[in-house]
Amino acid sequence: MKDFTSAYFTMSEQDAVDYIRTKLDFFDKNAELTCREIGDGNLNYVFRVVDEKSGKSIIIKQAGPVARISDAFKLSPDRNRIESDILKLKGELAPGFVPEVYSYDPIMNCCVMDDLSDHEIMRSALLKHQKFPLFADHISTFLANTLLLTSDVVLEHKDKKDLVKQFINPELCEISEDLVYTEPFYDCEQNEVFPGTKEFVVEEFWNDQKLALETAKLKFEFMTKAQSLIHGDLHTGSIFIKKDSTKIIDPEFAFYGPAGYDIGNVIANLIFAYVSSNFVIEDQEKKEDYLLYLKNTISDVVQLFTDKFLKLWDEKATERTAKYPGFKEVYLNSILEDTAAVTGLELSRRIIGLAKVKDITSITDDNDRVLAEKICLTAAKTFILNRSDIRTGNDFVKVLLESVSAYSESIKSN
Ligand code: SR1
Ligand code: MG
Secondary structure: OOOOOOOOOOOOHHHHHHHHHHHOOOOOOOOOEEEEEOOOOOOOEEEEEEEOOOOOEEEEEEOOOEOOOOOOOEOOOOHHHHHHHHHHHHHHHOOOOOOOEEEEEOOOOEEEEEOOOOOEEHHHHHHOOOOOOOHHHHHHHHHHHHHHOOOOOOOOHHHHHHHHHHOOOHHHHHHHHHHOOOHHHOOOOOOOOOHHHHHHHHHHHHOOHHHHHHHHHHHHHHHHOOOEEEOOOOOHHHEEEEOOEEEEOOHHHOEEEOOHHHHHHHHHHHHHHHHHHHHHOOOHHHHHHHHHHHHHHHHHHHHHHHHHHHHHHHHHOOOHHHHOOOHHHHHHHHHHHHHHHHHHHHHHHHHHOOOOOHHHHOOOOHHHHHHHHHHHHHHHHHHHHOHHHOOOHHHHHHHHHHHHHOOHHHHHHO
8 A cells, every 4th residue: 555644646546535534534445435536627637436335435635836727837735735625615604505524634645525516517517408407506606605705705804815825825816817818819829719610709709809808807807806715616516406405516726816706607507508409409499498497597597696796785785885885786786797707707718718608619610619609709799898887686697698690690501
């Protein structure tokens, strides 16, 4: 058995079994442990250890010194500390919405947590056109609690600044600064544009100086607006779901940033599911029903967040000036403006940039994929450029529907 106490190494499946036996009193002595590495994200290794006798299981998540997706991304494995601390903190702020973390190991850069295999990754479930009627309620509670309760509105300001210090996350922030805010908006070598979409991207994105200027403003907001302790990568691949439960995972990109970043990521990834379903579901009635569900979910996320945020503000605000009449509406407006902008940025970067989403890459017909990408990019531009006019759930849905309508003739004739 290898030594887990002196120096880091990337674990094999057998190492993960030995690790759990040595480090944690979780399984019986006579447990028959097996392990599979099940990670499918861009950065880390995820080991699922199961006792074949009892069916009990647990997850070990290990961060390596480089990203799984490419050795070019050298990353501090300290992200694993950030992830376990954030999960614990967010579990206190929004009970029931994150997995329980049992241990964190700063030598092996891994943490041990609940196995959520009775849930499914939300992106995969949406790709199978499953519905989760409680999702909007769950995610809006998670967002309102975690974003407001970590802000200066509620926290004593020195305590908040301690958290800013504790969760400074320069390397992972740099990935988002590059991949989300910079590379999609110029002809960067690292971009991966689908050939049929290239001409559109050149004309509508890389040659658009107005758009470039707006993304510069937004990038500087991301780097300087220490508003809330955000998850930092809240796409549907960071959500485990089943009918009656929603669990948020993978907060390794967390830091103090603009609150709208998390909400915008959720909305953009629901839009990917919508656009994908529009092309992939063949049965017309089923398609209409599923699109209606997604449309309502997008709108509900925004509206429920708004209602819960304002209510929580009244209950929890401690900062004197935050209670001045009109201020909470001003503050919320700015979050919703950031939400619209980030919706547009996330839509752009997943189409133009390096890190794709399966919703779009799994569209097998090339013409359909190009149309789907153009719809997402058209919506993206509107979200970024018109962000100061987008405030309600209906406003978000309207941008999506208008972008789909702009291609309805091409879709019919395809
Ligand atoms: C190099 S990491 C690429 C992307 O994967 C993560 O999930 C984040 O979304 C990041 O931007
Ligand atoms: Mg992730």
